[in-house]
Amino acid sequence: MQPSDSTKRRIGKLELFITFSRITLSSFGGALFWARRAIVEHRGWLTEREFAECLTVGQLLPGPNVLNLTVLVGYRFGGWSGAAVSVLGYLGWPFLVVIGMGMLYQRFGALPEVQLALGGMSKVAAGLLLATVIKLAMVLQRKLRPWLFCVLAFGAVGVLRWPLIWVVVALAPCAVFLSWKAKD
Amino acid sequence: MNQIDLTAIFFHFMALWFVAVGGPSAILPDIHRYVVDVQHLLSNREFAEIYTLAQAAPGPNVMYTTLIGWYLAGWQGALATTIPLLIPATTLTLTVSHFIERYPDAPILRAIRRGLTPITVGLMFAGASVLMRTVSHDWRGYLTTVLTAAIVLRLTCNPLWLLAGGAILGIVGIL
Numbered sequence: 060m061q062p063s064d065s066t067k068r069r070i071g072k073l074e075l076f077i078t079f080s081r082i083t084l085s086s087f088g089g090a091l092f093w094a095r096r097a098i099v100e101h102r103g104w105l106t107e108r109e110f111a112e113c114l115t116v117g118q119l120l121p122g123p124n125v126l127n128l129t130v131l132v133g134y135r136f137g138g139w140s141g142a143a144v145s146v147l148g149y150l151g152w153p154f155l156v157v158i159g160m161g162m163l164y165q166r167f168g169a170l171p172e173v174q175l176a177l178g179g180m181s182k183v184a185a186g187l188l189l190a191t192v193i194k195l196a197m198v199l200q201r202k203l204r205p206w207l208f209c210v211l212a213f214g215a216v217g218v219l220r221w222p223l224i225w226v227v228v229a230l231a232p233c234a235v236f237l238s239w240k241a242k243d
Numbered sequence: 244m245n246q247i248d249l250t251a252i253f254f255h256f257m258a259l260w261f262v263a264v265g266g267p268s269a270i271l272p273d274i275h276r277y278v279v280d281v282q283h284l285l286s287n288r289e290f291a292e293i294y295t296l297a298q299a300a301p302g303p304n305v306m307y308t309t310l311i312g313w314y315l316a317g318w319q320g321a322l323a324t325t326i327p328l329l330i331p332a333t334t335l336t337l338t339v340s341h342f343i344e345r346y347p348d349a350p351i352l353r354a355i356r357r358g359l360t361p362i363t364v365g366l367m368f369a370g371a372s373v374l375m376r377t378v379s380h381d382w383r384g385y386l387t388t389v390l391t392a393a394i395v396l397r398l399t400c401n402p403l404w405l406l407a408g409g410a411i412l413g414i415v416g417i418l
Binding site: 083084086087089090112116117118121122123124125126127134142146149152154156158160161164175176177178179180181182183184185186187188189191193194195198199204206207208209210212213217220222223227228230234235237239 | 258259260261262263264266267268269270272273276280291292293294295296297298299300301302303304305306309310313314318321325328329331332333335336337339340343347350351352354355356357358359360361362363364365366367368369370371372373374375378379384387388389390391392393394395396401402403405406408409410411412413414416417418
């Protein structure tokens, strides 16, 4: 059981496509749980540690974490075309489903019952996001600097509503540089 | 509806994805700012309803961006807001992963991770707060949001049940 065992394997395009289709179609409220279950537990493509490493890369980079993970896993086991079919499986179905919901919304969205139901659901949806963020905030170090950057990012984008691009371009290099100098 | 500049939307979304540390929730405030406040393409209510619909569908929560595009301009609109998200995921992810495989212990990677995480959390908090203000008009809305978060943090339950509960509370007129 060497850690590099799985890097040598090739996995068929169809299998990649089917696996990522199943992950995405079972994902309600966060795909990560299902991705780990399919890739590590059911298929055994990656060990627990390799999965964690791929996820770290996905989190380090901009974009949706699990999509980045999908690209990495697809590429690792099937090259460029493997990455392409994996992404197609992962995004293709939700793309069609969400547009189907959009069609229903255009047709029935003006009904008072639908408006009331969506109004109630939207407060819950905001709560689901709030819970995700609180969970993430728990892992921040209990030090001044990380919380300072957290508050600056929140204030600039959430309160002052400045454009995200300029906020990230200004804050990210400072944060990385200070973290590098402090060697933490 | 024909006046929508899909090219501008495409490039705005693509630029956002290149700085989207923290994923789809981190860019929510800027998408709201751009589509609702700057371009006036959607009302607050439409934005809230589109986001909610996408959360109720299977798949990653990034799909709300696809639905915004579709709602604005049909299939072309959906592609204009979806394709930009693939570009950093393929180019940056594959380039950087080669570097990481070669130098897994490079101190710069550790500095990047440690440095960016607080910004990620701050941006996602901004996403949650913008969404709360978009969906709620009174204390009952805020209370529901906070209670939902508390339930999710305390118990492990399927979010679909909570969404269904919210729909029922909405229909009976409590929310």
